[in-house]
Amino acid sequence: MPSRREVDDLSAALRALSTRAKGDLLALWRTLPDPGDLPAVRVALERTWPELIAAYGDMSATVAADVFEAWASDLGIAPEVVMVEPVDMDRANARMRWAIGTPEQVGTLTVILDELVKQPGRSTLAKSAVASGAGWARVPHGPHTCAFCTMLASRGAVYSTARTAGGDGRKFHGECDCAVILVRDSRDFPDGYDPDALFDVYAAAARSSRGTKDTLAEMRKALGTH
DSSP: OOOHHHHHHHHHHHHHHHHHHHHHHHHHHTTOSOTTOHHHHHHHHHHHHHHHHHHHHHHHHHHHHHHHHHHHHHHTOOOOOOOOOOOOHHHHHHHHHHHTTSSSHHHHHHHHHHHHHHHHHHHHHHHHHHHTTOEEEEEOOSSOOOHHHHHHHTTOSOBOSTTTTSGGGGOOOTTOOOEEEEESSGGGOOTTOOHHHHHHHHHHHHHTOSSHHHHHHHHHHHHTOO
C-alpha cells in the first residue's frame, strides 16, 4: 500500500512543479509594461499562459503515471495507465481572462495555475486506478485542509468506477495539497488517513444543517479552517 512517506513525496513533487510554473509566470508578468491595460495583458498571455499550463501539466501527469505504476506493482495490480492531458487552450484562457479582471491579478492567476498544473497528475492517478480495476481515495495533506476537501476525503475508498469517480469527487481547488492514492479497499490506507474520523466531523455538521452549504459552514467552524 502507499506509505505516508510516498503520499508526502507525491504531494511534494506536484507542489514543486506548481512552484516552478508560478516562477515562470511571475517572470513573464514582470515583462508587461502596464498590468492595468487589460487588453494588452490578455494578448500577452493568450499564448504563453496555456503553453505554461501544458508544459507543467504534462510533467504532472508523467510524475503521476510513474507513481501509479510503482504503487500498482506493490499491490499486485496490473497497471492500465491513462495519461490525462492538460486543460485545453480555450478553457485555460477563459480562466485567465477572468483572473486578470480581479483586484489581485497575480494572486488569482497563481491560484488557478496551481490547480491546473496539478490536475493532470491527480486525474491520471484516478483514471488509471479505475481502468486497472481498482479504486482511489482522496487523502488530505497538510494542517489546514478545507471543509470541502475534508468532506470528500471522508468517503474513503469509494471511487472505484467511472460513475462513483465522477461528480464532486474529481473537484480540486488551487493551493490544495490533497493527494489521490491507489487503493483496493481500506487495508491500503496510509498511516494518518482515517476517513471514519473525517466522516464523524461531516456527520456531526450535517445533523444540524439544511444542506451541503450549511454542512460545510458547520465543518469550517468545527475544524477552524476555510
